[in-house]
Amino acid sequence: MAIETMTPRRDTLLDVEPVPGLSAVLTDAAEVLGRRIPSSGPRSLAGVAQLLNQIWDAVVAIVTEPATATDLARATALLARIRAVEAELAAARAPDGAADLRRTGEAIALLRGAQSTDELLTRAAESVGAMGFDRALVSTTDGPTWNMHTMFIADDQRWAEEIVAAGREAPPTLDGQLVESDIVARARPGLVFDVQHNPRVVRPIVTMTRCSSYAVAPLIVNGAVAGLVHGDFYFQRREVDPTARAMLAVFAEGLGQAMAGTLLLDGLTAMRAGFDRILSPGPVPSTATPALSTREIEVVDLLAGGRANRQIARELAISEATVKTHITHILRKLGAANRAEAVAYWLRRPTPR
Structure with missing residues (x-):
């Protein structure tokens, strides 16, 4: 298996307006936080990302502070919009120059609007298919346990559901024996070849999928690996390559950013429900x-x-x-x-x- 780091991306300057929704987010954030936030002048993509991170942290701080008088519904909606803009940035920051990598940016854009983590991960599998992969598996990790969430197979969703069901019935363990253990430990994407004879794969699953090679990338949320994204070219009858690995890695980065937002929104939604139950007559x-x-x-x-x-x-x-x-x-x-x-x-x- 080959594991390589991604080539650093170029950063470019852009005006605020070309990033959809950014100006509105900055205006709304200023009102929610009660302080001025500069909204004009050119910014680098990295600079915009840093600013959004700072706003996110500030909004989360006031939402989780019980002594603060805050419109919880408005603050929660603002957090969702921040993640939507970050998805736009992730798409904009995808390496350019190759049609395959441009499609990666388009696939990341398909993640916009997910209202929960479950919806996001379900949508993500199909989005990987939009990049040109024939099949895609999106999963989560909980310590050493690998939990298969959703699989996309072009024109054969029943097959996809059977594979996921088999994986859920006997969840694989990331104990160092599987290739995926290395992906999680090193937090780097990789390529896996000669799958049907490889001793470090989940034998029941690869037997069902009949694949010969696949690419896999870690799904990183808040600095920790929270899942995996797999893809292959089964129907095209071709092997995965470094371009496939790069595409999957960039997509997983965008997915991780979106998932950080939906996880918190899930928690805030549940918290609001708890407040409602406590305060209801x-x-x-x-x-x-x-x-x-x-x-x-x-x-x-x-x-x-x-x-x-x-x-x-x-x-x-x-x-x-x-x-x-x-x-x-x-x-x-x-x-x-x-x-x-x-x-x-x-x-x-x-x-x-």
């Missing part, structure tokens, strides 16, 4: 705050800060399994159905810790 809830242990308080505070299990484990120097155990206890003690509801309850608890 009905029996008055108990004012007593359930007794959490010192460690559980640390965990729920980090959950409220938007940390994932892996990040919490790293910050508290404990294992992910221990984090999951603490979260289970927190949900039971708070009477919450899920993490977002627990966070909503904790942020609005009537008594100090």
Whole structure:
């Protein structure tokens, strides 16, 4: 298997207006944040991306701060629009000069408008097909577990569903034995050849797919590998090549940016639902705050800060399994159905810790 880094992209200057939706986002962000944000003059693509990151962090900070008087619906909508503009930037930053890579930018643009992570990943598989791949598999990773989410096969979606079902029935483990373990560990794209005889592939799946080679790229979200994107040219009866790897890597980068947004939006949507349940008319809830242990308080505070299990484990120097155990206890003690509801309850608890 070959693994190579991508060639650095050129950065160009552009006016604000040619990036669709950017001016409106800057104007709305200024009103939501209550401060002026420069919206004129040329900016580099990297400069626009940095500015959007800063705005994103600022909006998330006020949304998750219970003491701040914020129009939650408007702030949430703004976050969704920021990710839409970032998708435009990802498409604009795709390497130019080759028709294949231009199609990559167009494929990234197809991700716009996804309202949830599930919808985004489902749409992503078909978008890979729009780049010229005959088949595409989009999956997520949870520690060593590889979870197949959606597969696209041109003109044979039933076959795609059967393959995904087989993968879900017995999820592969990324324990170093599979090629995909290297992709995740190194966070770099790769090419896999002689698949039917390769000892480092998921044998039941490659038998079903009958492929001879494939390209695979890591899906990176907030600096960590959160999934994988696979593609091949099965019906065209040709092998994958470095161009295919580059296309898939650039697409996965754009998908990762979009997924960072939908994951937070998923959480905010659930949090809003939790707030609505807490504030809706009905029996008055108990004012007593359930007794959490010192460690559980640390965990729920980090959950409220938007940390994932892996990040919490790293910050508290404990294992992910221990984090999951603490979260289970927190949900039971708070009477919450899920993490977002627990966070909503904790942020609005009537008594100090």
